[in-house]
Amino acid sequence: MMSITRRTILKMFGGVAAGSIISPLPWKLIADGTIWTQNWSWMARTLRGPISTKFTTCTLCPEGCGVRVRMVGENPVSVWAQQNHPVSRGTICPIGLGAAQLRFHPARIERAIQRNGSGRGNAWTPIATETAIAETGKILAELRASGKCDGLAVLDLRPGRAISDLYTDFLKLAGGGQYLTIPSGRDLSGTVFKEMADDLAGAPGYDLLHSRMILSFGAPLYDGWTGAGPVPELALRLTGIRAGNPPGVIQVEPNQSPTAAKAGRWLAIKPGTETTLALGLAHVILDEELYNKDAGPAVLDLEDGPQPGFRSYVRHFTPQRVSDITGLAPQVIAQTARDLAHQQPSIAIGAGDAGGGPLGSGEEAAIWGLNCLLNGLGRRGSILTRPALPASVGKDSALKHPWTLEPRSIWDLPDESIHLLIADGANPGFAWPKQLLERKLAPSARIVCLTPFLSGIAEMADLLLPTPAPGEWLEDIPPQILAMKNTYGLAPSINPAPSFALHPGTILANIAIAAGLQPPGASGDEAVERRIQDRIEALYNSGRGGIFDPAATEIKPSNELRDAEELRAILNRGGCWIDQAEPVPVTSFRFFGKEGRMRPAIECVTNGRLELLTVSEKEYPLILMPHGSSGIAGGGAVPPVLTKLHRESNLRPFPAQAQINPATGRKLGLKNRSSGELSTPAGSLQVWILFNESVMPGVVRVATGPDPVSLGDLKSGKGPDILQLCAITERSVRRVSRAALRMI
């Protein structure tokens, strides 16, 4: 019989351990144990329930991409592109892909809050919604009583929606006030076009998909310029190019952005010299008689009149002179002009990018002029002008206006003139300099923001009232500026709004009541419903256009629908109305605009932008260029999963990074991946220096978004607001500023 000693027990344990190791015991327990840790009660769980699909429209930025949403029970769990949608053509951007996360965004406001103390500190305390509304109503009543109703302003960052009607109705009820917006680069581009095209009844739009050659002045075509839109077709065209053929896309941009890298030809132009290049191209086209003046609208100021005509003006912009200013070789300039003239229909596009801001009136005027010389105005594949949308008869609308009132640009307002600002919390899709809004506020002004998230404009507010998040309320999507065709879509609520969220229309009605006013008719969702119904009836009654139904493969003419209700039903299930009306012809055009109003804007930037010429290069040796993509630059909440793209992988830039060319870094004695201070005459910010070959030597590139708060990282606070360092000129133009960078 075996005696049991300590040694025997140890041996036995050794045997058990050895036996277990060659059995599934430890391995299976490790595998299942790992899954077990995912099932702890406090871990986020995937939802269970019946799975269904809803088709709708994304409202996270103004683009209005068609999306399909995978639902588990009542909950959206993932978002995908809608195939064949006329606006987004089967694509969506990373923000849209993560949209299902937004309901749970850490910056979501779950009750009314007010800022502690005065100033713009970052501490908030809860306040009862009724109290918040009563206080706002009181301020409004005081403004009315003291005859200062002009000090009331509603800021609508996405005008043209049905909710926009409620904002204007509110102002009418209050007896005055300002209906404001902040124009984007595309707005500015459209405004300049209207200044140049005489008696134009429509709005210009780019017909990119049918053009043979695109000359883009810095527009990030492949990287969040117009959301997801025409990218696949453009990409296909690029990849189809064989060596020796003219390029499909020519990108004019100092830095080798993703669009520049993919373009058939990249013109690495010196920052701020786009106007000179456009005029140089015009020079070649006119000099070599590549312009057919009988093919487009009557041009009224091509030849000399009381003032020198455009032909005389561009005579001085020889390829050699343009080369000296832009840094491009004279032969490249001449060849580009010839390619554009021979590969018609061709198109030159401006409008800037969502982070870098508008190009400027001078640049836009020169680019529109170039389009005229390319015989592109009113031509398929170039610039088409869309007619106005069918007017809404507005059964219930106090204002009875078509769609919505034209908002006023905030930049046109006198400084310190706003006493009470009610701001809509929609993400405008582009960055804008907050300091300019600050300037318009009276010292005691209050900002009340109706928003689901504490990000973007909400970070400037004194009082926040929670509204439903995207997808939790019915919204409509009007056509985009510079879109080729009018479109109209709906985003019905796909999951119910939480009880703490109040509809912006209801909040406005309650503020009016608190101010002693009597709002007429319905409010909230019901009022938006009625405005939308008016619009749909107007579309149907016009007999114009067709309707894209996600369930069908073709666009059905609207006049084949039974009634407006059928149109409504299709829009409700993720469809999209698309105008088929003939473009409005451009009859006459002036290179220098009506009464030559664009001439000074063009003349002052022909040697580059003044912001660079008037600041000491010795003190500020670099050129700061902010940039960003649509949706992300706007400062609104974005899905936290984007942190993977923007912070963890560095695939996309982050605002705290100052990207410079390694050669510039070495010349200035800077080290890659070190802490630095970026300064301009307007101030300084701490940044993270990052060497990047794709940045032009002498340039420092900084992204305008997403800041940590937009991504849901509330503890880190806001990222650097790079626009505060930028030299800002007319209407938020801030593409280039002189800057210095040093290590700290």
Add this chain to the structure above:
Amino acid sequence: MAFLLGLLGGLALGWLWLPAVLYERIEQPLSFNHALHTGEDVGLTCEECHSFRDDGSFTGIPGIENCMGCHEAPIGESKDEIELAGSYISKGLEIPWLVYSRQPENVYFSHAPHIHLAKLECRRCHGDHGTTETLRPFERNRLSTYSRDIWGHRISGGGPDPWSSMKMDDCEDCHKDKGVDDCCLNCHK
């Protein structure tokens, strides 16, 4: 000797004791005879109960509506038949079947491309389930909570047949064989 005994004990723990304690055996709410339903007497085809809807989605296990077509009045007097009529059909309640092949919720699986495009037979993943005369107990992993069919009935995982397990590796292997391009988002949406 002691080491050898320990070794045998260790092996027994891993190969015999572990499967016995790791899996909780849960009886199905009712017994169901696939062989009878698809046999000559009844003559149903698989597709009559496990069908595709008009929108292309797969119905999975049929709802009580399907059963009602024939069993609105009990057919015979077996315990299960009485239970079916009394507890479910008369009350319009769904039968809470335990699905052997249920993947975790982070897996997106669509039957349509596998049946219509890849032309896989049901048997490729579900084995002889369609010809069984009774429903075996559902075995639930006490740690992971997944069905035992996902890992496979062998405690070491997998088995000789293609339907022996339904793990990610199995999906990947089949995709590789068929030349299907994989990306994470195909199955984890």
